[in-house]
Amino acid sequence: MLSRRRTLKGASLGLVGLLSGCLSGGGVTKARVVVAGGGFAGATCARTLAQLGIRVTLVEPNPVYTACPFSNLVISTDRPIQAQQFSYAGIANAGVEVRHARVVGVDAQRVQLDDGSRLDYDRLVLAPGIEINWDGLPGYDQAAAELMPHAWQAGAQTLLLRRQLRAMPDGGVVVISVPDNPYRCPPGPYERASLIAHYLKAHKPRSKVLILDAKDRFSKQPLFTRAWQEQYGQLVEWQGRSAGAAVVEVDAQSGAVLTDFETVRGDVINVIPPQRAGFIAQTAGAADNSGWCPIQAGTFESTRLDRVHVLGDAAIANAMPKSAFSANAQAKLCAVQVARLLADQPPQPAKLINTCYSLIAPEYGISVAGVYTAEKNTWRSIPGAGGISPMLQAPAGAPRLEAEYARAWYATITREVFGG
């Protein structure tokens, strides 16, 4: 069944399928890889492993994945949530066994699922993304998140924030609380502030976005700062840590956040809280005291657990940011390394790239890029490469083009990961 599909697909691409040959010849490897988490990291890895002819089971509790990239456009009412949602049918068609369950336990041979079953593995890939660190910000618990959405895991939270924004009267204040590093998607809070300002400018022009940041510097800062001034004037205000703006406590009932100096009220409060690697990474012991998972850079193998690899937001990939682009790039390389390790071959070095687009407005894009190499067991940024969109001498039309490329990137990556 599977081998037939693959042979035909290979043939239709005009490729000579050595791989298909292996599969139809019946010599499929007996090794089994289990991937926990079907986001950008896990789904990509599972898919690539299947392409490599490895028997792979993807365990993911949700029947539908809701992607975060571009979800800020959903909040600003510029995009339907359906454009963020993907089923796992394409991944199953690609030869991955998909199990809709949650991994609740890990030992050296098998994982335990919440439906009571167990899966043996030769290698395990943990890609659970983030969990909110509910102990990280006093006053911010699950109940508080229903009043002050984080919208940092896309879905119901995204829609809640959009509802609140729509219901807010003109002249209201939207407060966005931003945590200290590291967290998922470093430029994400500032893209969100931009797109909320875009919405307010059109619909509630007397309102304001106030960003309370636990940092003094942030991703693409010069580009954001200039664009806010140009596009939104007084509508966006950013306050950093040294101005005492770090939020240290929230009071969800009274609709206020507390900094060291004052109590700030907002009509809509978006608390982006501190985060850590998803719970299974904690339970399995893959995370260290920082809450994130240390890895051997070249293979993504956990430094704490044998034959367990960690990818995406959950992993400590040093200079690589926690982005969908990074997760996808890491996952493809990891799949090759896992296949090689299963075959007792040495892992292969490779450089990785990250490119993160942010939207100032739907037709105004900016980007940050980096090229990374695994040296001395660390993902390092290659000096002289990468950086943000040029401030000066930007080619005419670049902002509009970068917005277009952002959309094309999203279409390509989601098709690569979830398509078919």
Added chain:
Amino acid sequence: MSKTLTVTALLTGVVTLGQGVFAEVVDQRIQVCGGCHALGAPAGGQGHGVDGQVQVEKQTIPPIGGDPEHLYQLMIAMKTGQRAVTVMDRILRGYTDAELKEMAQLLGALGNSGDPGDLGNRGSQRSQVK
């Protein structure tokens, strides 16, 4: 034993594009290009939403492939700023010319003919993508 042999054969296939053998997984040195440029399939195109709903987005990032020498020259032109681009100059500076030559060979072997996007020749982009 047979497990090891199979995977070994397969992995040899992965890295011996030059011998006309192509497994469906591309060489790890160019995998990462697929983050934006679809490899072995048209870029941009369609995503498959829930309930069979298909989202069509505008395609602006072309697939890459074609003649390796042409591809290499193109990458060098972007890397050195001779050709105006939005982001590829920043990315290409992370690679040595020798690495780019190798990557051009691997990308060329994928069989697309395409021209990475730029600001100058946008009109001609589509027509160059066969």
